[in-house]
Amino acid sequence: xxxxxxxxxxxxxxxxxxxxxxxxxxxxxxxxxxxxxxxxxxxxxxxxxxxxxxxxxxxxxxxxxxxxxxxxxxxxxxxxxxxxxxxxxxxxxxxxxxxxxxxxxxxxxxxxxxxxxxxxxxxxxxxxxxxxxxxxxxxxxxxxxxxxxxxxxxxxxxxxxxxxxxxxxxxxxxxxxxxxxxxxxxxxxxxxxxxxxxxxxxxxxxxxxxxxxxxxxxxxxxxxxxxxxxxxxxxxxxxxxxxxxxxxxxxxxxxxxxxxxxxxxxxxxxxxxxxxxxxxxxxxxxxxxxxxxxxxxxxxxxxxxxxxxxxxxxxxxxxxxxxxxxxxxxxxxxxxxxxxxxxxxxxxxxxxxxxxxxxxxxxxxxxxxxxxxxxxxxxxxxxxxxxxxxxxxxxxxxxxxxxxxxxxxxxxxxxxxxxxxxxxxxxxxxxxxxxxxxxxxxxxxxxxxxxxxxxxxxxxxxxxxxxxxxxxxxxxxxxxxxxxxxxxxxxxxxxxxxxxxxx
Ligand SMILES: NC(=O)c1ccc[n+]([C@@H]2O[C@H](COP(=O)([O-])OP(=O)(O)OC[C@H]3O[C@@H](n4cnc5c(N)ncnc54)[C@H](O)[C@@H]3O)[C@@H](O)[C@H]2O)c1
Ligand SMILES: O=C/C=C/C=C(\O)C(=O)O
Numbered sequence: 267x268x269x270x271x272x273x274x275x276x277x278x279x280x281x282x283x284x285x286x287x288x289x290x291x292x293x294x295x296x297x298x299x300x301x302x303x304x305x306x307x308x309x310x311x312x313x314x315x316x317x318x319x320x321x322x323x324x325x326x327x328x329x330x331x332x333x334x335x336x337x338x339x340x341x342x343x344x345x346x347x348x349x350x351x352x353x354x355x356x357x358x359x360x361x362x363x364x365x366x367x368x369x370x371x372x373x374x375x376x377x378x379x380x381x382x383x384x385x386x387x388x389x390x391x392x393x394x395x396x397x398x399x400x401x402x403x404x405x406x407x408x409x410x411x412x413x414x415x416x417x418x419x420x421x422x423x424x425x426x427x428x429x430x431x432x433x434x435x436x437x438x439x440x441x442x443x444x445x446x447x448x449x450x451x452x453x454x455x456x457x458x459x460x461x462x463x464x465x466x467x468x469x470x471x472x473x474x475x476x477x478x479x480x481x482x483x484x485x486x487x488x489x490x491x492x493x494x495x496x497x498x499x500x501x502x503x504x505x506x507x508x509x510x511x512x513x514x515x516x517x518x519x520x521x522x523x524x525x526x527x528x529x530x531x532x533x534x535x536x537x538x539x540x541x542x543x544x545x546x547x548x549x550x551x552x553x554x555x556x557x558x559x560x561x562x563x564x565x566x567x568x569x570x571x572x573x574x575x576x577x578x579x580x581x582x583x584x585x586x587x588x589x590x591x592x593x594x595x596x597x598x599x600x601x602x603x604x605x606x607x608x609x610x611x612x613x614x615x616x617x618x619x620x621x622x623x624x625x626x627x628x629x630x631x632x633x634x635x636x637x638x639x640x641x642x643x644x645x646x647x648x649x650x651x652x653x654x655x656x657x658x659x660x661x662x663x664x665x666x667x668x669x670x671x672x673x674x675x676x677x678x679x680x681x682x683x684x685x686x687x688x689x690x691x692x693x694x695x696x697x698x699x700x701x702x703x704x705x706x707x708x709x710x711x712x713x714x715x716x717x718x719x720x721x722x723x724x725x726x727x728x729x730x731x732x733x734x735x736x737x738x739x740x741x742x743x744x745x746x747x748x749x750x751x752x753x754x755x756x757x758x759x760x761x762x763x764x765x766x767x768x769x
Contacts, residue, residue: 278304278314278467280370283363287466288317289490290473292330293483298323302492304466307373307609307646308599316466319491324458324499327487331429331456332505334484339426339454343398350395350452352479357388360475364440364468369600372436372465373609373646374563376601386726387444393728394448394748401749408759417762424753426454428507431500433493433521434469435513436462436611437566437668443469446510447486449748455508458487458500462513464611466490493517497524504528508752511535512568515737522740533751534740535568535733537666538694541687542571543709545680545700546580549721553699554587556723557672561595561650564610565670569695569717569724573663574652575686578676585654585674589635592650597640609646610669619648619669626662626673631655636670664690680705684712693735697723716742 276297278285287304288295301315317323338346357364364387365379374383404422432446439461450457461469473488489496497517501509501524511521512535525532542560544553560570576584600608610616616639623637636651650670656663663673677683687696696715700706710718716734719725726732731742741751 275315276317280313280467281366283367283471285314285367285467286470286474287314287490288470289319289323289327290470290477290486290488291323291327291484292333292487293477296323296326298491302463304371304464305612306370307611308370308601310646313370313467316463316490319460319489319496321496321499323489323491324496324503327458327489328429328431328500328503328505330484330487331458334482335426335428335456337482338451338456338485341454343454346452346454347395347399349480350391350398350448353476353481354388354391354395356475356479357384357391357472360471361385361388364471366601367471368440368465368468369608371467372439372611373600374438374566375605375608377603378563383438383441387440389728390441390444390448394452397449397729397745397749398452401746419760419762421758421760423756423758424453424749425756427752427754428455429458429505430455430508430510430752431458431460431503431506433460433497433500433509433511433513434462436465437563437568439465440468440472442512443472445743446512447472449743450508450510450752451481451485453749453752455752456485456487458489458506460489460491460493460496460500463490463492497521501525501530502527506530507754508533510743510751518739531751532740533733533743535743536694536737536739537668537692538568538570538734538738539573539664539666539690539692540569540571540695540697540715541573541575542697543683543687543699544574544576544580544584545683545698545702545705546577547701547705548699549701550580550584550587552721554584554591556697556699556721557584557588558591558595559723560672561592561607561670564607564648565650565672566611566668567724571695571697571723572667572672573686573690574672574674575683576674576676577683578678581674581676585634585652588674589652592652593635595650597643597647597649607647607650607670609643610648613645615669616645616648619667619671622662622665622667622669623651623653623671626653626656626660629657629660629662631660631662631673634674658686658689666692680709684709688712688714691737694738695719695734
């Protein structure tokens with residue numbers, strides 16, 4: 267076990283909320299020899315110093331998860347579900363604290379955290395608790411397959427798999443973490459959660475909440491640190507039975523290579539370059555609303571429809587109305603109720619975003635509005651930006667910016683719209699605005715995307731499969747798909763003969 271200093275410096279105080287900045291391993295707080303700073307994107311202030319995990323902590327966390335696994339796997343489903351519900355209760359009880367800590371840590375809107383994100387965190391736990399209980403098992407009887415087979419019973423069960431490494435990004439830290447933690451725990455697995463180093467705090471609060479809810483020690487472990495320093499030791503570990511990762515394509519490649527050493531099953535939820543297709547027959551008001559919504563969370567949303575594809579005949583009117591509406595967005599402190607767009611997570615991300623915009627302009631793109639940081643708010647507040655005159659094969663159309671930057675292209679007919687929509691290496695999501703039901707059926711059938719929305723955006727039913735095609739990911743999570751991933755599926759085939767008893 268790593269060293270264990272006892273001082274109160276291992277704490278962040280965010281609006282009066284105490285957050286332990288150490289790891290949570292085997293039901294204990296564990297410090298590291300070194301720390302790293304956690305900076306708020308709201309004003310660049312240092313919030314805390316976070317335990318900087320490495321090989322020792324990775325080893326300790328996997329060992330804890332391995333030791334706790336048999337007990338948790340053997341815990342009756344109803345009891346596992348009860349504890350998950352108690353975690354959901356704890357999240358709801360501390361909703362305001364979680365919301366303010368998350369906003370301070372990652373800069374996303376406080377009102378979104380209060381109204382949408384943290385309630386969803388609780389829902390992730392409740393949903394998978396209930397789904398576990400309905401999942402049951404599947405039985406079917408073999409009727410064919412030769413003279414010996416008839417009457418054989420196939421009994422398919424979702425068995426716990428073992429320790430799971432869950433690695434998550436900073437754009438929706440607790441929501442994305444619990445989307446994995448909840449099904450992994452429900453399935454009877456133990457967890458090592460590694461939150462992103464730019465937003466480490468709410469994962470630590472989750473450890474507290476889970477412990478208060480009665481989750482046994484070692485079932486959920488939280489390790490902090492830089493992916494480059496602790497990642498490989500987690501993903502290469504032979505005792506790890508599943509790896510689920512949400513983040514960038516570059517990191518996913520690295521993780522997949524590590525996982526290859528033990529052939530550890532992987533679930534990857536990666537980036538996107540999703541389109542919003544606006545047909546001339548669409549409700550224009552609705553289409554404009556959907557387009558402006560893509561600036562939510564300052565564009566740091568994997569699913570964001572960052573490519574606006576608009577039918578040429580309405581492009582001028584659409585652009586005019588879009589600009590009018592987007593110009594009314596208020597950028598500022600994400601804790602204030604009136605703010606629509608907050609800051610970008612980190613100066614490095616701003617540089618990246620601005621680099622995309624500058625190179626696009628150099629290649630001939632026109633900045634319709636935005637471009638650059640907000641003059642008064644300063645460097646961390648990149649303005650919502652719209653670019654036109656962009657070529658389909660240009661960098662800004664093909665690569666994920668992960669900031670408040672949209673491009674607008676036009677098309678003349680359905681075939682061209684579909685071609686442009688599908689012509690990237692990604693396939694996470696797509697949104698279609700049309701007033702024609704048959705067109706909706708035709709176009710959605712052709713789009714390459716894990717999720718396609720029609721006349722709506724980000725409507726999430728947790729029973730549905732969620733994930734991406736192409737470079738947007740590997741596998742699907744959600745509902746039974748989550749259990750298919752987190753469990754070892756087993757088929758027991760029982761012959762109708764050979765037993766001494768018939769009971
Ligand atoms: N598809 C989805 O559901 C979804 C959701 C949100 C974000 N994303 C994507 O995430 C990206 C933004 O997040 P990010 O910049 O934090 O991604 P990132 O890949 O840089 O980091 C994600 C996580 O991976 C860790 N990591 C880094 N190197 C590692 C390594 N070698 N081994 C193990 N772990 C390592 C990081 O510490 C962090 O916790 C965007 O591409 C976005 O589209 C996808
Ligand atoms: O930024 C990405 C958001 C992803 C959303 C989900 O994973 C979800 O709603 O489950």
